[in-house]
Amino acid sequence: MNASNDQQDIKREKILEASYQRFLHYGYSKTTMNEIAGDLSMSKALLYYYFPDKSELYMAVMRKLANDYLKQLEDKLGHFTDLREAFLFQVNTHHDFIVSNYNFFDFFRLNEQNLPDTIWETVGQIRGAEIKLLANAIQAEVEKNNIKPVANPIEIVEVFLDALHGIKVGGSLPHKKLNFPHKEHLDEIHNKRLLLIDIFVKGLK
Amino acid sequence: MNASNDQQDIKREKILEASYQRFLHYGYSKTTMNEIAGDLSMSKALLYYYFPDKSELYMAVMRKLANDYLKQLEDKLGHFTDLREAFLFQVNTHHDFIVSNYNFFDFFRLNEQNLPDTIWETVGQIRGAEIKLLANAIQAEVEKNNIKPVANPIEIVEVFLDALHGIKVGGSLPHKKLNFPHKEHLDEIHNKRLLLIDIFVKGLK
DNA sequence: AATTTGATAGTTTTGTTAAAAAAGTCAGGA
DNA sequence: TCCTGACTTTTTTAACAAAACTATCAAATT
Structure with a gap:
């Protein structure tokens, strides 16, 4: 066992933090390993000592963000008083996650x-x-007899998540190259999703 | 007034038909004006006599397809006995439209x-x-007291259409470059949409 | 006069290559 | 074990010529 693992981990964290800042501001392709190394006053070669390559570094940052998000979801798993609350929690948490890391993506x-x-x-x-969070919430509601039994909760949740994902802006004049929502549209999209929740949850009752 | 308008229109139709076949098989960018002209045994210059440029030709074909589709929708406008029937009709018609013209898009x-x-x-x-079709159907249901009054039917329909559009395949392993659904997935998507209709319509009641 | 075409002009796409920038490696120092 | 400077390899960019295609037009045909 290596006694300096702590030191290594601390340095890894520092690298992740610096990389996160770069990726957040400039995106993946506009960030160079030299720049990250420069921010940390270390050599580029050292980055390669800690991470195998650029994409793995990016992935490591991504995983850290994902873990924060997953933790938020799992902390609340099974602690909902009703279905609507669970769906709202999911949508709101997701919204916050996207907003605060927008440029990273x-x-x-x-x-x-x-x-x-x-x-x-x-x-x-x-x-x-x-899916686990929401399917669990549905199952709980079924057992409390608040909603009628469903054949396959997961299938329903998948349709719901897909549906959420489809909510875009620009209803009347559709825009051409819409891959990812524009930042200033996130709130409008969020509101539409809340409306979808109202209808969807009621439809399950 | 020109006496040969009929002849012109017939030739225009022939051009549209030949172009449609080419676009359907090879897509827009892989179809050349020379090829279309060749199919019709006419000179390329003649195509430019009938249509101002390539993109306008494509648009003309597209408009023809769209008109067929619109006609189907408008013929049924206001002739539904209940909401679910209207939503099903929209989704099924849309599905058929996409399937039969898949490669054109x-x-x-x-x-x-x-x-x-x-x-x-x-x-x-x-x-x-x-939107008109579905909002109309919702309004009719409200007036028949089959569902509770809604503030803004159009807003609801927009959310519904967006949600439909969001339905994709590959729930567990998300695929990277998903712009347009793959042809072999259309049926699966269609089925999921039917499930969404069930829940959504019930949620409006 | 309305249609049609061959020849040609103009533009976009494709392919090639060289230089620059960035990723990634490694022998060796602390 | 941690770290670096110098180096190699790969990717991106820019410039440019060739090819393919779009679009135009004067002249021929009906």
Whole structure:
């Protein structure tokens, strides 16, 4: 066992923090390893001592963010008094998560496809946690006889999450290249999602 | 007044038909004016006699398709016995429309952005007709006291259409570059949409 | 006069190559 | 074990020529 693991971990954290700031401001492709190293007053080679390559570094930052988000969801798992509250919690938490890390996800707006496939693992993990949270809430409501039994809670939650994801802005004049919502539209989208929750939850009753 | 307008219109139709076949098989950017002209055994210059440019030709084909679709919707406008029937009709008609013209919309999957802005007019027109159909159905139900009054039917329909649009496949393992659904997934998506209708319509009651 | 075309002009896409920038490696120092 | 400067390899960018395609037009045909 290595006695200096603490020191290593601290340095790793510092690297993650500096990288996060760069990625947040400039996105993945406009951030260079030299710049990150420069911010930390260390050599670029040292970065490669701690992380195998650039995309793994990005992934590590992403995983940290994802873990914070997952923790928020899991802390509340099973502590809801009704279904609407659970759905609201999910949507609000998600909204806050996106808003506060908006620029970090630049690469989703542009198609910076040069990212590792393992990123979809993390995305899938997040989705899994969301599904678990909501399916659990539905199950609890069924057992309390607040809503009628459903054949497959997970299927319903998946449709719900997809539906949420489809909510966009610009109803009358559709915009052409809409990959990722624009920052100033996030609140409007959030409001529409709240409306969807009202209808959807009522439909399950 | 020109006596040969009929002949012109017939030729225009022939051009539209040939162009449709080409666009359907090869998409916009992989279809050349020479090829269309070749299919019709006419000179390329003649195409430019009938249509101002390539994108306007594509638009003309698109408008023809859109008109067929709009006609289907408008024929049924106001002839529904209940809300669910109206929503089902919209989703099924839309599904058939996409399936039968799938390859024509290639340029939506790839980002063939070199299309005229006026295309969004047509897209908006379609969306407008869909909204009109469904908002009308909701209003009718309200007046028959089958569902409770709603503040803004259009807002609800917009959320519904967005939600439909968000339904994708690959719940567990999200796929990276999902712009437009893959052809073999259309049926699965359609089924999920039917589930969404069940819940949504019930939520409006 | 309305249609049609061959020839051609103008523009966009594609392919090539060289220089610059960035990613990634490594032998060796502290 | 941690760290660096110098180095190699890979990717991005820019410039430019060739090819492909769009679009135009004067002249021929009906």
